Every structure is written in structure tokens, then in C-alpha cells.
Amino acid sequence: MTVEADLSVPGHPEVFVIGDLALFTHQGPRPLPGVAPVAIQEGPVAAENAWRSRRGLPTRPFRYRDRGTMAVVGRAAGIATIGPLRPWGAPAWIAWSIGHLFWPIGFENRLLVFLQWAWAYLVWKCGPRLITTPWQPGEVGPTGRTSAGTTRGGSPGPAPGGSGPAAGGAWGKPAPDG
Ligand SMILES: Cc1cc2nc3c(=O)[nH]c(=O)nc-3n(C[C@H](O)[C@H](O)[C@H](O)COP(=O)(O)OP(=O)(O)OC[C@H]3O[C@@H](n4cnc5c(N)ncnc54)[C@H](O)[C@@H]3O)c2cc1C
16 A cells, blocks of 8 residues: 555555555655565664654654665575675674564564474475466476475575575485475
8 A cells, every 4th residue: 555755544644554555655766675674674763753743732744764685595504784794604694593583572472483494404394486477388386296486585584494495405415204
């Protein structure tokens, strides 16, 4: 949904939309991407603007601060841009993992995420995958069987079967049921 510069809905200054649901076009030539940092930064601004709106005060425009980008592209493989730095491979993967272990709120959530990742790493668990190309005859899927297409992207987590073709071959390690 397209939002105003203060994250309110056009024609409804009392309603605010953030995160993946918000199409923010007031900064730069392209809309802000649907990623977690955008959603996280939008939250407090929307809350403050809702508070201000309710009291008849002028709202303030949202401004996204790009502090860098990180992504996991496979088992122990990551890429990142942090200012002038462009780490990749295991260092970027470790940086991603540490960052995402600290961002969840509360010790219990962090512990849960850590245990899930550790388990996924040990058992070569595959993350979600997106089918982006038509099926090719003879193509082999993650179970070792012929699949319905090639995939891209997937879980950002260090789920070891990987997050797509970059992870240990086209599909990571095939499961033993193939
Ligand atoms: C596979 C995948 C990989 C991604 N990788 C990255 C990445 O590496 N880095 C990154 O920055 N971003 C990544 N993203 C994008 C990131 O997850 C989103 O941009 C971010 O989560 C958006 O936050 P949000 O609060 O808008 O929505 P969400 O995080 O989706 O939160 C919405 C919440 O609302 C709940 N909800 C839905 N309907 C209802 C209802 N009717 N009542 C009550 N609750 C409801 C949902 O259960 C959910 O908890 C990825 C997304 C996907 C799908």
C-alpha cells in the first residue's frame, strides 16, 4: 500500500502502514525495499506519528538510514556491504549470524534461534526455496528426486543445505530418500 512520507495512508492521516505492506516512494528514485531493517526503522516513527496525530501535532517524515546489507547465500557463505567494506564467504556469514542472534528480543528468543540454527546446520536442513524458472527435464530436486524447477533465494538463516543453488551444488546435499 502506498504511504505518505509520514507513513500514513493517503486520505487517512490517522492510519499508518509499515514494513512489507508499505510502499514508501519518498526517498530516492525507487521505493524502499521490503527488508527487515526498513520495517524495524519504520516502527518507532509510525508509533510516534500516531501519538502526534492523536494530539493534533504535526507528524514527522520517515527517513530510512541504510546501515549496510547482509545476506546468506549458502552453507557458511555470506555477502555483505557495510560502508566501504565488502566481506564475503565465511566472515560475512559469521557477521550475519552474530547480528541476527542479537536482534531478537529477549534471551529466550535468542536461545531458540541459536538452537534452531544449530540443528539446521547439523542436519543439512534446507530453507524455503522460490521456483523462478520452468521445470527442466532431468532436473534433480533437494530430495534427490526429479524436481519441479530450479529455485532461487530462500531462508536467510545459516540453514546449511543452503539458500539456493549457491549452497553446496545446485541443491545442497541430497536427502537420503532419493
Ligand atoms: C524467505 C525470506 C527471506 C528474507 N530474507 C531477508 C533478509 O535476509 N534480510 C532482510 O532484511 N529481510 C529479509 N526478508 C524480508 C523480511 O522478512 C521482511 O521485510 C520483514 O519481515 C517485514 O516485516 P513486517 O513486520 O512488515 O512483516 P512480518 O515480519 O511478516 O510480520 C507480520 C506479522 O504479522 C502476523 N500476522 C499476519 N496476519 C495477521 C493477522 N491477521 N493477525 C495477527 N497477526 C498477523 C504474521 O504472523 C507476522 O508475525 C526475507 C523474507 C523472506 C520471506
